[in-house]
Every structure is written in structure tokens, then in C-alpha cells.
Amino acid sequence: MDKIPCGECGGSRLRKESLNFKISDKNIADLAAMDVIELSEWFGKVESKMTETQLKIASEIIKEVRARLSFLVDVGLTYLSLNRSSKSLSGGEAQRIRLATQIGSQLVGVLYILDEPSIGLHQRDNEKLIDSLIKLKELGNSVIVVEHDKEMIRKANYVIDIGPAAGKHGGEIVSKGTPVEIMKHHTLTADYLNGSKEIAIPKQRRSGNGKIVSLSGATGNNLKNVSVEFPLGKMIGVTGVSGSGKSTLINETLYPILNAHFFNGVKKPMPFKKIDGLKHIDKVIDINQSPIGRTPRSNPATYTGVFSEIRNLFAKVPEAMIRGYKPGRFSFNVKGGRCETCQGGGLKVIEMNFLPDVYVECETCQGKRFNRETLEIRYKGKSIYDVLEMTINEACAFFENIPKIHRKMKTIQDVGLGYITLGQQSTTLSGGEAQRIKLATELSKRDTGNTFYILDEPTTGLHFEDIRVLLQVLNKLVDKGNTVVIIEHNLDVIKTVDHVIDIGPEGGKKGGKIITSGTPEEIIQHKKSYTAHFLKKELH
Numbered sequence: 245m246d247k248i249p250c251g252e253c254g255g256s257r258l259r260k261e262s263l264n265f266k267i268s269d270k271n272i273a274d275l276a277a278m279d280v281i282e283l284s285e286w287f288g289k290v291e292s293k294m295t296e297t298q299l300k301i302a303s304e305i306i307k308e309v310r311a312r313l314s315f316l317v318d319v320g321l322t323y324l325s326l327n328r329s330s331k332s333l334s335g336g337e338a339q340r341i342r343l344a345t346q347i348g349s350q351l352v353g354v355l356y357i358l359d360e361p362s363i364g365l366h367q368r369d370n371e372k373l374i375d376s377l378i379k380l381k382e383l384g385n386s387v388i389v390v391e392h393d394k395e396m397i398r399k400a401n402y403v404i405d406i407g408p409a410a411g412k413h414g415g416e417i418v419s420k421g422t423p424v425e426i427m428k429h430h431t432l433t434a435d436y437l438n439g440s441k442e443i444a445i446p447k448q449r450r451s452g453n454g455k456i457v458s459l460s461g462a463t464g465n466n467l468k469n470v471s472v473e474f475p476l477g478k479m480i481g482v483t484g485v486s487g488s489g490k491s492t493l494i495n496e497t498l499y500p501i502l503n504a505h506f507f508n509g510v511k512k513p514m515p516f517k518k519i520d521g522l523k524h525i526d527k528v529i530d531i532n533q534s535p536i537g538r539t540p541r542s543n544p545a546t547y548t549g550v551f552s553e554i555r556n557l558f559a560k561v562p563e564a565m566i567r568g569y570k571p572g573r574f575s576f577n578v579k580g581g582r583c584e585t586c587q588g589g590g591l592k593v594i595e596m597n598f599l600p601d602v603y604v605e606c607e608t609c610q611g612k613r614f615n616r617e618t619l620e621i622r623y624k625g626k627s628i629y630d631v632l633e634m635t636i637n638e639a640c641a642f643f644e645n646i647p648k649i650h651r652k653m654k655t656i657q658d659v660g661l662g663y664i665t666l667g668q669q670s671t672t673l674s675g676g677e678a679q680r681i682k683l684a685t686e687l688s689k690r691d692t693g694n695t696f697y698i699l700d701e702p703t704t705g706l707h708f709e710d711i712r713v714l715l716q717v718l719n720k721l722v723d724k725g726n727t728v729v730i731i732e733h734n735l736d737v738i739k740t741v742d743h744v745i746d747i748g749p750e751g752g753k754k755g756g757k758i759i760t761s762g763t764p765e766e767i768i769q770h771k772k773s774y775t776a777h778f779l780k781k782e783l784h
Contacts, residue, residue, distance in 0.1 A: 246512060257327075268293045276327035279487075279752035283326070284313045315344035318376050320369030323487025323751030335675070336363030337486075340373065347376055352384040362393045363704050366485040366733050367778040374399050392707050397437065398423050405433045411635055411663020436708035443712050443736040445783065449763050450742045453477035453725065457521035457696070459501075464514020465492040466756035472745060473761075474498075474729065476524055476696075479722045481741035482731045483775040484759075487751025490731045491700065495530075498729075499698055502528035525727065528696045531682045533675035533704060540591055540603065540669040541577065544661075545632065547670065548685045550652040557646065558628055564621045573618060574628045581618035583609035632667030639666055655684040660713035676705030683717065693725035703734040711736055738775065739764055739782045746775050 249255035256263060256273035263271045268290055275283060287310050294302060316324070319340040330338065339361050346356065358377075362370055374396060381387050381401075389396060397403055403426045407418040419429040427438040435441035452475045460471040467489050474480055482490050496514045503509030506527050536547045545551035555571040558564060564573070573581035576588030586592050586606035590613040594602045605611040612619060612629045619627045624642065626634075634642060636656045643649040656662070659680040670678070679702055686697070699718075703711050715737065718728050722742075732738060745761045749772055760770040767773060768780045 246510075273327075277325055279323050279325045280313055280316045281322040281752060281754075284310070284317060287313065312344070312348055315348045315376075316341070318347065318372055318379075319344050320365055320372045320486060323485075323755070325752075334364045336361060336365060339363070340365075343373075343376060347380060350383065354385045356380060356385060356387045357390075358387070359390045360392070360705060361389065362391060362396060364486055364701060364733070366483075366774060367395075367735065368774045369486055370395055392705070394437065397426075397433075405429075405431050407431060407433070409663070413663065432709050433707070441708075443708065443715065443740065445739050449765075450478050450722065452742070453524075455521060455524040457519065457524065459493075459498055459516060459519050461517025462493060462497045462514065463516070464497050465489065466753055467492055467497075467514070468756045470747075470756065470758055472758055474727065474745075475743055476521075476727045477722070477725055478727060478742035479718060479740070480727065480729045480743045480745065481738045482729060482745050482747065483733070483738055484747035484755065485749075485751050485774055486733075488747045488749075488755035490747055492756075493747065494698060494729060494731055495532075495700060499528065499530050502696060503530070524694065525696045526692050526694045528698065529686055530698045531679055531686065531702070532700050533679045535670055535675075536673065536678045536681055537670035540671055541589060542670040543632075543667045544636075544656065544664060544670070544673075544681050545666040547681060548652050548656065548688065550649055550666075553646070553649045553652075554628070554631060557649070558621055558623055561621055561623050567617075567621075569618075569621065574614075574621075576613040581614055583613055583615050585609065586613070588613050633665055635663055635665050637662035652684075652688045655688040656681065658687070658713075659684045659717050660710045674705045676702070676710075679704075680714070683714075687717065687721070691721070691724060691726060695721075695726045697721060697726060697728045698731075699728065700731045701733070702730060703732065703737055708736065715740055735778060735782045738779055744775070746770070746773050748773065748775075 253259070258273060263273055265271060270286070275286070278286065287306060291299060291306065316322070321337065321340055321344070324337070333341070339358065343358070343361065361373060365373060370393065377387050377389065378399070389400070391397065400423060403420065403423055404417060405419045405426060407414050407416065408431065418431045419426055419434065427434050455476045456473045457476065458471070458473045462470040470493060472493070482494055484490050492514060497516055500509060500511045500513035501516070501519055502522070503511065504513070505522055536542060545554065552571070555574040558574045559569055559571045569581070572578050576582045582588030583606060585608035590606055590609065590611040591603040592606055594604060596602055609615070614629055619629055621627065626642070631639070636653055640650065640653045640657050643653060661677060661680055661684070664673070664677065673681070702714060706714065711734065722728050730737060730741065738744060742763065743761065744764055744767050746759045746767055748755050748757065748759045759773045760767045760776070764779055764783060768776045768783060770776045
């Protein structure tokens with residue numbers, strides 16, 4: 245779907261009668277289009293341009309507006325404009341807007357629970373976020389934060405570490421106490437916090453294959469006529485403060501151009517002048533954090549395509565051949581082998597009208613999805629339901645003699661998802677898990693060595709150990725000659741890439757320029773780059 249501004253109002257949403265009311269030469273649509281920092285500056289000066297009568301009416305309102313804008317500044321959202329559609333906000337941005345609302349309400353005695361509020365935040369703005377949370381605490385509230393960020397853990401008063409591993413091997417409290425006490429324990433989290441384990445900086449940066457893709461004259465959103473070169477055969481990090489233009493450049497300009505060129509994609513790229521070097525790559529793959537399926541029917545097995553192979557295997561079991569069962573018999577999406585009460589869902593949906601739907605286990609099959617006859621067919625003693633209940637680690641061992649199945653399982657295990665089950669509903673997977681399943685699916689295909697991969701913040705929701713595993717996988721891709729572009733704030737990732745493109749200097753209208761590019765060692769020499777300032781500490 246393409247969105248085009250309305251021809252009548254130009255996207256302002258109001259009739260011209262409403263737009264004729266102005267304060268200091270600005271109508272309400274002009275103000276809504278400004279970013280938060282600009283709007284704060286405008287409200288700082290507006291009183292000097294008002295008459296006495298206007299001031300009497302406006303003084304209280306202006307005071308309230310300024311207070312609310314200052315909360316948005318405090319949580320690092322200076323680059324957003326008020327008319328920005330809430331659909332286009334990342335999870336972290338939406339959460340920080342709600343946080344700003346709460347700080348403004350000045351409530352006392354409230355328990356706040358935040359799930360990874362640092363998503364999509366640059367290290368510079370992270371400090372502001374932590375200060376905002378400390379303010380909430382000082383008002384007399386309790387704040388519980390589910391978080392992987394080092395700084396956030398160190399600034400907490402009390403830490404609860406859950407583990408020791410994931411899935412069936414987790415679920416225990418492995419240590420608790422102040423950050424100082426936690427660091428003395430020998431848990432995976434403690435090892436990364438106290439430095440006894442770390443993500444190593446590569447001894448040598450890759451020199452690439454000498455070819456480049458160059459994009460010139462990108463002017464979408466806040467980009468200031470940007471021209472940039474992507475050296476191929478390297479891992480490239482795209483960095484910069486939140487709102488500096490990273491997503492506009494990569495997701496909304498570069499990716500649609502490549503997608504249209506290789507796969508006839510129809511999404512229109514943001515304005516640009518020209519692109520060169522497309523002949524050096526043969527396909528583009530965008531691995532984002534959108535869900536792998538929106539219904540409880542989709543799961544890792546169906547998404548990666550491994551379920552088709554498992555069904556074929558079950559259809560070849562002697563008992564299935566005697567009964568004349570075909571692979572479709574073992575699908576929960578078609579009539580025949582599935583339980584017809586829940587139509588293969590394992591769950592029944594109770595619609596609650598004004599409340600979210602409630603799912604209850606099917607009383608006929610007890611959540612097993614298949615009818616009795618189908619479940620009687622067993623491969624190595626396991627029914628099709630038992631296979632769906634296996635974790636990836638268990639399935640890897642179970643199918644090790646079936647290369648087609650084992651290869652796909654192994655890649656999911658390699659990206660650190662050995663703990664999820666084959667039949668886990670995709671609606672219960674986090675964004676980071678969904679992204680890694682997509683990555684595993686791509687890895688299990690035969691690669692050409694000339695593929696261009698794009699990842700947007702792949703470290704979201706990942707522990708330090710998971711990041712190490714993810715980097716191993718991405719490095720394998722680059723070692724085969726492919727190019728990987730990562731939009732990222734996480735310093736552990738930025739310090740390991742071969743080439744950094746830093747965009748900024750600020751977010752919103754004060755961003756949109758390439759500040760510096762080169763190896764991490766080269767960019768830390770740059771004085772005006774916020775990324776360089778924080779990266780310097782990591783490299784020394």
C-alpha cells in the first residue's frame with residue numbers, strides 16, 4: 245500500500261478555515277509538524293509576541309505544554325513530531341511516550357513495570373532515560389525494568405538474574421542482590437558485567453572485495469542530500485543517535501531500491517538521485533522484527549519449511565503407507581488428520597466482544613491438534629504431536645540422520661534458539677526471536693556469496709551471550725563473501741564490524757548528514773560524533 249498526502253489539506257488533516265487561525269504566524273498544523281525540540285524553542289519565545297489579553301488566556305496553557313514537552317525531551321524523544329503516526333513508532337519509542345506521560349502525572353506509590361525501554365536508544369539518550377526512571381523512583385514509586393543494557397543494570401538498586409540458560413533449562417533465580425553483589429556471582433550475566441567474559445574485538449578488520457554500492461542524493465525525511473558508499477564483502481554498521489535518519493536511509497531508501505531491482509518490489513523508495521554498483525550483488529534480504537505469523541497456527545516449523553519435510557517423513561512410515569496416509573494427513577491446516585473440533589488449532593477461541601479473545605484448550609484433542617488415528621503413526625516412537633513439542637535442541641539430535649531436516653534445525657540452533665519448541669505459536673515469540681528465525685531460514689538456504697543482508701537492530705531483546713552467538717552467525721555470512729548491513733546502537737556489535745557509517749549529528753531536523761565513515765578505529769578520531777565518544781571507551 246502506498247500512502248499519498250491528501251491533495252486538499254496537504255496532510256494537515258484540517259479544513260482551511262481551521263488553518264486560518266494563527267499564533268505568531270504559525271497555524272496548528274505547522275506546530276504539529278515541528279519536532280519536539282523545535283516546538284520547545286518556539287514555546288520558549290512565543291509569550292514575547294503576545295498581547296496582554298492573549299497572555300491572560302494563554303499563560304497557564306503554555307506552562308502545561310512546556311512541562312509536557314520537557315518530559316518528552318527527558319526520555320530522548322526530541323526528534324519526533326506531534327503529528328507522527330503512532331503506527332510508525334518503534335516499541336521502545338511508544339513505551340517512552342507512555343513513560344513521559346507517567347512522569348508528568350506525578351503519581352506516588354505506583355509500581356511501574358517496563359519491558360526493555362532502551363530499545364532503539366543511542367547510548368547518549370540512554371543516560372537521560374535512566375535519569376527519568378530514577379526521578380520516578382524518587383517520587384516514591386517502585387520501578388521494575390526487564391532489561392539487558394549494562395548501564396541500566398549497573399544503576400539499579402537491586403538486580404534479579406534469571407537463568408541459568410533459556411527455555412526448559414531456565415526458569416530459576418540464579419542470583420539476586422545489588423549490582424556489586426551480583427558481579428561476584430559466577431552467572432553468565434555477572435561474567436559479562438565484571439568483564440571476565442566479553443565479546444572480543446576482531447584482530448583484523450576485513451578488507452572486503454573491493455567493490456562498492458554507492459547511493460547518491462538521498463533526501464527522504466530529514467536526509468540532507470546524502471551520498472554514501474557501502475563496501476561489499478564486509479560487515480557494515482550504520483550508527484547515529486535516535487532519529488538521525490538511519491532507518492530512512494537504509495529501510496526506506498536503499499532497501500526499496502534493491503528490492504525493486506531484484507524482485508520487482510512495488511514500495512516506492514524515498515527520493516534519491518542515483519545508485520551504482522547493483523551488478524556486484526545478486527539479491528537483497530531484509531531481516532526485520534515483524535512477527536513470523538499473526539495467528540497461533542503459525543510456528544517455527546511451518547515458517548522455516550521444515551514441517552513439510554517432517555510430514556513427508558511421517559507419510560513414509562510403513563504403518564502410514566499401509567493405511568494410505570499422504571503428507572496432508574499430518575497437516576493441522578487441512579481436513580483429514582486434524583481434530584475437527586478445533587480445526588487443528590489445539591485451542592478454541594472464545595470471542596469476548598469488547599475484551600481481547602480468550603484461547604482455551606480443545607476438549608476433544610486436549611490441545612494435540614490431530615485425531616486419534618493420525619497420532620497412532622509413530623516415527624522412532626514419536627507421534628507428529630510429540631515432534632512439534634520437541635525443543636530445537638532435542639529435534640537436532642532426533643533427526644540427525646535426515647540431512648534435509650537436520651540442516652534447518654541446526655541453523656535455528658546456531659542462532660541461539662535451541663530452547664524454543666518446533667510447534668511454539670509464533671504469537672508468543674519476541675521480536676528478537678522472530679528475527680533470528682528469519683535469519684536461520686535464510687542461512688539454511690544455499691547462499692550465493694553475493695547477497696546483501698539488511699538487519700535493523702538485531703540485538704533487541706538479546707542477552708550479551710545471545711549477541712555473541714548472533715555475531716558468530718553473521719560473521720559466517722560475511723566470510724562467505726556476502727555483505728551484512730546492521731542498523732545498531734549496541735556498542736558490542738559496533739566494535740566488531742568492519743566499516744561504520746555514522747549519521748547525525750543530532751536527531752530530527754538537526755540530523756540527516758553522514759558525519760564520518762570508516763573502520764571503528766578510524767571513526768573514534770572524530771570529535772563531533774556521539775557514537776565515536778562512546779565507542780572510544782569500548783576499544784581502549
